[in-house]
Amino acid sequence: MKVKIGIDIDNVLAESYPAYLDKFNSRFDAEVKLEQIREFYFLNRYIEENSIKHGKEMVDFIDEMVFDEKFQLEIPPIEEAINVINNWVKKGYDIHYVTSRPVEIRKITIDWLKKHGFWVQKAKVDLFDSEKRYQSDVPYKKEIANKYRINVFIEDAIEIALGMEIPVFLFDRPWNQGKLTKNIIRVYSWQEIEKKMTTVLGDFGDKNFECGLQE
Ligand SMILES: [Mg+2]
Structure with a gap:
């Protein structure tokens, strides 16, 4: 067999996570570091807690990146x-x-x-x-x-x-x-x-x- x-x-x-974080940090002027990600859905939670200023744009960030072909192809x-x-x-x-x-x-x-x-x-x-x-x-x-x-x-x-x-x-x-x-x-x-x-x-x-x- x-x-x-x-x-x-x-x-x-x-x-992948570093690639998403790079995009996230530069778009929203944030400083989330990879070492902070002590549970996988940290970024989702962070977005929930910090989306007041950026609103829907931040809420939709992960989905947008998932379906962004250029971004996906460029993940190292x-x-x-x-x-x-x-x-x-x-x-x-x-x-x-x-x-x-x-x-x-x-x-x-x-x-x-x-x-x-x-x-x-x-x-x-x-x-x-x-x-x-x-x-x-x-x-x-x-x-x-x-x-x-x-x-x-x-x-x-x-x-x-x-x-x-x-x-x-x-x-x-x-x-x-x-x-x-x-x-x-x-x-x-x-x-x-x-x-x-x-x-x-x-x-x-x-x-x-x-x-x-x-x-
Ligand atoms: Mg995995």
Whole structure:
């Protein structure tokens, strides 16, 4: 059976939060720093609390950026991920990108993946479809992981990592600090993920011998 790796996009492959913050700070003359983002929806809350002066313009900021094709295409990639993913493809692993971005920006998301060399052979991408009425992105990502029998997941959202029943590499970010369950490995670089991947797949293979996981 094939090894399938599930990979989140924003803040795992793409430096998204810094890109949104740059735009936000320059447009609204604010000074929100990445280190302040101790929970993922910090910026949403900040907007709620500070929108009196700027009104609707500030309230609509995140949505506007999500659907701004130029902005989306220009989000910088995390360069070190490109090599690691290509090495996995050479080993025969399947890559499945699973993002909470809305399904409406599927094309621009694929364009971005292509632009940076992430759109590897047989790559798949799933985006969040609000018509499917998931309560949040946690059950959505969990369902995709089950449906496609993804073996390992790479993520930055702690809620999603905690909701998964498979091993998860959690990319260390200011907003995902705190206690982790046994299936989660906190990591600081893509090189570290690459190094630890074989062990994680090995452990998983032992426990699920019938799956016959092999490289
Ligand atoms: Mg993310």
